[in-house]
Amino acid sequence: MRELACDVAVIGAGTAGIAARSAAEKAGARAVLIERGPGGTTCARVGCMPSKLLIEAGRAAHDARETEPFGVAAGAVRVDGAAVMRRxxxxxxxxxxxxxxxLDAVPEELRVSGxxxxxxxxxxxxDDHTRISAGAVVIATGSSPSLPPPLRPVADRVLTTDTLFEIETLPESLAVLGAGAVGLELAQAMARLGVRVTLIDPAAVVGGIRDPEVAACAAALLGPGIDLHLGATVDAAERVGDEVRLTWHFESGGQGGGTFARVLAAAGRPPNLSELDLAAAGLALDEDGLPDFNPRTLQCGTAPIFIAGDANQEHPVLHEAQRQGWVAGGNAARFPQVEAPPPWPAFSLVFTDPQIAAIGRGFDAEAARDWVIGETSFADQGRARAMDRAAGLIRVYAEPDGRLTGAAMIGPGIEHLAHLMAVAVQEGWSAATFLDRPFYHPTLEEGLSSAVKAVAERTGGTR
Structure with missing residues (x-):
């Protein structure tokens, strides 16, 4: 067996692992990267990027069908499913x-496969070929899609985000289990490409939205074109020829069912921890096998072990995984001296059309009684009307003194508005400070400034 010594061993060559190795090296450590295929990061291979490619194909088909309001006749739209998937x-x-x-820039002697x-x-x-002695270890093993128990009898007809993008062409019909960000995005994209889509989720909202006003708006705007079943749980699945028959029940009572060419399981990605033998590392584990760790230092207990990215389930999005990798790798290199940088504001985006975002403090009905909430609708927002996309809602949250603490929003161009709001929350801006910034006319950003202005008017922050 090969013997290898290093300062930091990083398990996993995804977004967090690559960042952790780079941070450890930058801190002067000899860092070894352990990679198990297929590689290429979850984001690039089966996550952010291929899903956005499918979403953009759906957007192109939708936009081509929706030209009449502008006085433009585009003619019939034909979707070539095989061509879509090839692209x-x-x-x-x-x-x-x-x-x-x-990764090729990493010296070969510092990369281990297995x-x-x-x-x-x-x-x-x-495996059975290398023993690594390290000063500290970073766990960055990522996550894998789960298969809900009712779907196990028809597993060969079930798609996950790891397999969806490998299908040769689009199915005639698709049942999507899970109306979180991933399930909602893919359901809408498929529907816009001509697939008959049914979306099922036990929750009462889409996209994980906590603000009830924004959640209601999202269901109304995203429901058309999709057979949406919220508050529904799948009970059983069976093969019917080459198709799958699903049955489900509703929390409010009653049952439903349907037959589909394929089923997409999009109900979560648990962390890849089971093969690590964390008990041998002396770590205390919860009932799900996740070690106790400090969410700021990412250290597991008092051990020289750090956990970053999807492996810890704290914030399973790329920008957080990358930052966590830098924190974990740097702390592993400096151990036992560790740093605890302040957390970024919570920030989530759903790339549907219209887009959805939540920033900062999440909505809580009881706590919100003491908040100041500014609200604006896109229904009469000038630029949105010019684009024929005048639908959506922004709700901005603030303390009674006007300090901005969060927001929930759905509408056109939300990915850009949400970044502005994230900066405002992180910097601790008041509504007055936010409004003392230039907002060009006519832009969608003016919709956000209108919501913030509503906060300012209630907190004495307007001029």
Missing amino acids: VRRLRDDFVASVFAG TARFADTTTLLV
């Missing part, structure tokens, strides 16, 4: 290749 894979492969190109497990707190065994 998704071609560009997806380009993104993955760029990740591999970056499945790692702990022999003790700072000793790792990689």
Whole structure:
């Protein structure tokens, strides 16, 4: 067995792992990267990027059908499902290749291929070929899609985000289980591409929206074109020829069912921790096998072990995974001296059309009694009307003194408005400070400034 010594061993070559190795190296550590295929990061290979490619194909089809309000006759729209999926894979492969190109810069002697497990707190065994002795370890093993138990009898007809983008063409019909960000995005994209889509979720809202006003607006705007069943739980699945028959029940009572060409399980991605033998590392684990860790330092207990990215389930989005990788890798290199940088504001985006965002403090009905809430609708927002996209809602939250603490919003161009709001919350701006910034006319950003102005008017912050 090969013996290898290093200052920091990073398990996982995804977004968090790559960032952790870079941070450790920058801090002067000899850092080894342990990678288990297929590689290329979850984002580039099966997550952010291929899903956006599918979403953009759906947007193109939708926009081509919706030209009449502008006095433009576009004619019939034909979707070539096989061509759509070929483009998704071609560009997806380009993104993955760029990740591999970056990894090629890591010296070969500092890269180990295989499945790692702990022999003790700072000793790792990689398959049966390498023993690594490290000063500290970063766990960045990512996550994998889960298969809900009712779907196990028809597993061969079930798609996940790991397999969806490999299908040769679009199915005639698709049942999507899970109306969170991923399920909602893919359901709408597929529906716009001509697939008959049914979306099922036990929750009463789409996209994980906590603000009831924004949630109601989202269901109204995103429901058309999709057979939406909220508050519904799938009970059973069976094969019917080449299709799948699902049955479900509603929390409010009653049952439903349907037959579909394929089923997409989009109900979560648990962390990849089971093969690490964390007990051998001496870590205390919860009932789900997740070690106790400090969400700011990312250290597991008092051990020289850090956990970052999707592996810790704290914030399973790329920008957070990358930052966590930098924090974990730097702290592993400096151990036992560790740093605890302040957290970024909570920030989530759903790339549907219209887009959805939540920033900062999440809505809480009881706590909100003491908040100041500014609200504006896109229904009469000038730029949105010019774009024929005048639908949506922004709700901005603030303390009684006008300090901005969060927002929930749905509407056109929300990904850009949400970034403005995230900066305002992180910097601790008041409504007055926010409004003392230039907002060009006519832009969608004026919709956000209108909501903030409503806060300012209630907190004495307007001129």
